[in-house]
Amino acid sequence: MSRFAQVATGVAGGAIAWTLTEYAVHRWLLHGPFGQRSERGGLVGRIPIGGIHRNHHRDPNWSVVWGRAAGHLAMAATGAAGTRVALAIAPRLPTVLTVAAGATWSAGYSTYDIVHHHLHHRAPRTRLGVHMRQRHFRHHFAGARTNLGVTTGIWDRLFGTEADPRPVRLPAATAPWWLDALGDEFSTRAQSRHAA
Ligand SMILES: [Zn+2]
Ligand SMILES: [Zn+2]
Incomplete structure (x- = not known):
């Protein structure tokens, strides 16, 4: 596979993987175990992303800058670590494709966070x-x-x-x-x- 084809395939795969991650985490974690039940305490209740999402539903204008910044860094690190793990487990994976997919997945999170912030805090300018x-x-x-x-x-x-x-x-x-x-x-x- 040419370098260009690897980048294009990796970017497409990373984008699909991110949007599915966004849906799955929101549906099955944030509105699943991190949802209402975890307010009673326990291990799940102590993981901060559940509380951040519950606060966001209580007040959609609520936003914590440090929390958002930490999210961007954590998800960039997760994408990089995932890429390393994937290449370690499956060394035959095309390196450029795998790196492009991991980077796009992380960029997908950052795009999501910026878009979501705008949906609540900025007036729409397009259809x-x-x-x-x-x-x-x-x-x-x-x-x-x-x-x-x-x-x-x-x-x-x-x-x-x-x-x-x-x-x-x-x-x-x-x-x-x-x-x-x-x-x-x-x-x-x-x-x-x-x-x-
Ligand atoms: Zn929600
Ligand atoms: Zn929202």
Whole structure:
């Protein structure tokens, strides 16, 4: 395989692997063992990512800079370590392809974190930006078991967890000032005009 083909395949594989990781961790860990049950304590309850995610659901505007910075570094290290382990276990793997996949996986996390921060803290400027905020706000305010993918909805559609496009009510205290940009399905009023 040429060097270019290795990079292209590695980047594509790393991107697919990241988006699946994002979906799986959010669905089966953060809304699984790290979800409600762990609030009672125990080993799982002491792992900070569960608490960070629960706080994020209580107040979506809550954000800790050190936590985000640590996440970027930890996930870069995890990608690098995973690449080394993969090459140690399977030395016949093409090195350039494996390094490209590991680097893209880590970059996928950083992209996710920046995108997610923007979804809550910045007004949308494009139709895609509106769509992504609508999807993610449904996860927060219409059903936490739906729309578990943040950077892409592909895995939600594949696993059947894409939310229905019903009207969504947000608590006025945490609603962003640009909420109107998401259309009249998203409101802080008790009853949407579309509600039955
Ligand atoms: Zn969020
Ligand atoms: Zn969540």
